[in-house]
Amino acid sequence: MRSEKANVWPVVHAERARLVDDLERVPVDAWTTPSLCPGWDVHDVVAHLIDSATTSRLGFVRRMIAARFDFDKDNESGIRRCRRADPTDTLAALRAVIDLTSTPPAAPATRLVEAFVHGEDIRRPLRIRADHPPAAVARALAYQASTSVRMGGGRERVDGLRLVASDTDVTLGSGVAVSGRAIDLLLAVSGRPVSATAVDGPGASLLRAGQNI
Template sequence: MRRGEPTDEVWPVVHAERAALADDLEGLSPARWSTPSLCAAWDVHDVLAHLLATARTTPLRFLRGLVAARFDFDAANAAEVRDERRADPADTLAAFRTVLTRTSGPPAPRDTRLVEAFVHGADVRRPLGIPWAPPRAAVARALRFQVRSSDAVGGGRGRVAGVRLAASDTDLVLGSGPVAEGPVLSLLLVAAGRRSALADLTGPGVAVLAGRP
């Protein structure tokens, strides 16, 4: 997060996004909970369990989990999902509703909470066909953070390097090089490694992005 950048507006947005997701998933049929999400190897229920885990975590709890997983971030995430995923998805959703307004999290910049809310919100809603219109200004803020963050910590700097990202629904333009243009949420998803969102983009930069993992 840039020095002097306000942070107080992050949590209200995150809380609103959590509540909106909980409402969207209410009454989901059992079969639809097992729908593969956009997040590799996780279904819709897994993503919700992950969001529950990260909402409940604290810096100390995060570090303990990372040590237990021998500093393997993927293994630590998988362990949290196993711990928080209930046998009945309705119970996981009920537990998620109890943490909607929490303000704890891993020891990371607060803008990571925006990235998580929007990317995982899309991970779930897109495969389920649930319409959603997150606040574009907040998504743009998440995208700015994502493209300046190292891939090693879950960012997308390397993934979008050398491409000019132009949002078609805001005035945001980031980077330089061949342009890839599309909705700001789609640009964020691409920067977060969701390749299916490339179909939303146009311009010569799309081929560059498509050639990267």
């Protein structure tokens, strides 16, 4: 487990740093742009990333008790706590947590999922392109494909599908094939909308339809 974490954190820290760099070039009024995460704008997602980066295992347990184990309620509380009135201050707060290794009690791969998916939740509506390390994205994809939707994954969305990451040698599952870059497959499996050209193959329409689960 220790070596697994050691492989995860450098990637997460690099993703946070790249997101900060990207957001430094975004005008303040663009922070109200709706993100790919339903109900959250860009500013909300950044605040959520700060909240997650500063949440320890014990702190998470205490928060869940306070929220009566309502994940959505806890997330909203975290956003309110970490979102500053001025987006530049929120960005400064994100910059300050780049190198933290605090984490809720979850598998190390969830830190990759969060970094990649929430990073694209922000970037895509703002039309910012980013290149992510395919092998690390594929690892996040494997985790999401094996985790139930109820627990934040996308296993039900890929039932009966074979995912083929075109930028790696990773193939997951069995059934009707659907191919695409690992990052696009990860977003689709995580319930995010992807364009019709982002995924291909006989299972593409099934995967895109499953985003509503």
